[in-house]
Amino acid sequence: MTDSKKKRMSMLDSLAAAGTPPAPGSMMSSNRALRSARDAVDAHHVWELDPAEIQDERYSDRLDPKDVHDLRASIEQNGQTVPILVRRHPTDPNRYLLVYGRRRLEAIRASDKVNKVRALIANLDDTAALRAQVSENTGRRDLSYIERALFAQELLDSGFDSQAQIAEVLNVTRSAVSMSISVAKAIGTGLAHAIGPAHGVGRPRWEALAKELGDSRIEIDDLSRVALDVRAKAAVNEQAEEDPQVDPSVAAFEAVARHVRKSVSSTFGKKPRSKTTALVIDGAPVGAIKRSGRALRLDLTDVDDAFAEWLDARAQDVLEELHDRWKGET
Numbered sequence: 001m002t003d004s005k006k007k008r009m010s011m012l013d014s015l016a017a018a019g020t021p022p023a024p025g026s027m028m029s030s031n032r033a034l035r036s037a038r039d040a041v042d043a044h045h046v047w048e049l050d051p052a053e054i055q056d057e058r059y060s061d062r063l064d065p066k067d068v069h070d071l072r073a074s075i076e077q078n079g080q081t082v083p084i085l086v087r088r089h090p091t092d093p094n095r096y097l098l099v100y101g102r103r104r105l106e107a108i109r110a111s112d113k114v115n116k117v118r119a120l121i122a123n124l125d126d127t128a129a130l131r132a133q134v135s136e137n138t139g140r141r142d143l144s145y146i147e148r149a150l151f152a153q154e155l156l157d158s159g160f161d162s163q164a165q166i167a168e169v170l171n172v173t174r175s176a177v178s179m180s181i182s183v184a185k186a187i188g189t190g191l192a193h194a195i196g197p198a199h200g201v202g203r204p205r206w207e208a209l210a211k212e213l214g215d216s217r218i219e220i221d222d223l224s225r226v227a228l229d230v231r232a233k234a235a236v237n238e239q240a241e242e243d244p245q246v247d248p249s250v251a252a253f254e255a256v257a258r259h260v261r262k263s264v265s266s267t268f269g270k271k272p273r274s275k276t277t278a279l280v281i282d283g284a285p286v287g288a289i290k291r292s293g294r295a296l297r298l299d300l301t302d303v304d305d306a307f308a309e310w311l312d313a314r315a316q317d318v319l320e321e322l323h324d325r326w327k328g329e330t
Contacts, residue, residue, distance in 0.1 A: 046083050048116040049096065051109045054086055056098040072107035075114055080104060083118040087129055096121065099129045144197040145206055149180035150189065156181060162313045174312060179207070186210035194224035195256060196231065196249025209257050214295035218263040226259050227252040 084101025098105060099122065108117045124132065155166050163181065167174045183206050184192070234248035274292035278285055279300070287300040300308065311318065 045120075047119050047121055049086070049119050050115075051105060051117050053094060054084075054096045054098055054105060054117070054119075055089070056102060056105065068103050068106050068110070071103055072111050075104070075107055076111055080108065080114070080118045083120045085122055085132065086119050087122050087124045097129070099124065099132050144199045145180075145201065145203050146184070146187065146192050146195070147197050149184040149187075149206070150192055152177050153181045153184040156316070163315075164313050178312070178315075179203070183207055183210045186213055188220055191220050191224050191227065191256070194227035194231075195252045196227075198249040198253040199247060200250060201253050205253075205257070209253075209260065211295065212257075212260045212264055215292065216260055216263045217294070218260060223256050223259060227256050230255045 082101075082104070084104050085099040086096040086101075087099055089095040089097055096119070101119075105117055108114050122129075122132075152166055156163065163177045164174050167177045180203075183203075187206070187210055230252040231248040234246060234251055237246075274290055276288050276290045279287050279289055281303070284302075286303045287298070290297045290299065300311075303311075
């Protein structure tokens with residue numbers, strides 16, 4: 001095997017090592033998915049394709065487009081060093097579907113100096129393509145918590161049968177998927193995009209914001225305007241070289257969090273009063289349901305493990321069924 005061919009074969013593997021390494025189990029699974037994608041590449045040849053021939057029907061992951069502009073400038077100056085990965089369109093022989101490399105593709109589409117995108121062409125089905133995308137996306141250092149949470153939610157909304165299946169694809173626990181999806185739904189796509197990726201703002205602070213949103217009566221559109229105003233001011237300051245170290249999306253998150261806390265404080269004046277109702281199954285206590293403000297929390301602390309797994313896998317369907325019953329009764 002020539003050195004050139006070895007280099008091409010290792011390109012996909014090198015992507016798994018980019019950024020902060022994931023946990024050992026996740027790393028092994030990511031490497032397997034990327035190696036499988038590499039092994040499916042047609043003759044490991046790097047092609048130069050017309051960007052217009054490539055369709056991007058994948059799940060979105062990023063919230064901040066700024067890095068695309070930086071990448072475009074880098075590609076125009078230094079060339080595209082890492083190929084994207086595409087697969088052949090199932091019905092149109094002259095088109096391709098993107099597996100991963102969205103930022104590189106968008107950067108080249110936006111360039112007036114580069115008109116071809118370097119790509120590897122793989123023979124992958126839908127499931128294999130998704131696993132390769134997930135492995136490449138979740139292994140990157142600069143994918144923030146809220147971006148990962150929205151990604152998990154989009155997988156669920158796009159036809160995945162259960163959170164357990166998403167957990168298997170993402171190589172995380174079901175509880176982590178459940179929590180991230182609940183946070184993504186509470187925050188909402190619109191507000192999340194208004195805030196931005198907010199790198200460095202981790203799970204606990206997003207969970208706290210989601211809970212406070214449930215306790216408040218503030219309109220999401222108002223919060224989105226707060227976030228967008230902060231980011232617009234930060235952009236002006238950045239152009240004036242004032243506070244260049246401040247991440248605009250982190251500043252937007254902080255502003256939204258302050259606004260929500262202020263709203264909760266002015267609405268209730270003190271900690272919202274809560275109501276707790278005990279729950280029983282077959283005469284035995286199994287937990288409680290707690291109502292606080294606009295939030296409703298279900299705690300099942302003493303249920304059969306098999307029932308808990310069944311409910312965990314079908315929670316969304318059960319909730320929708322109850323909601324339909326409520327609408328019918330009211």
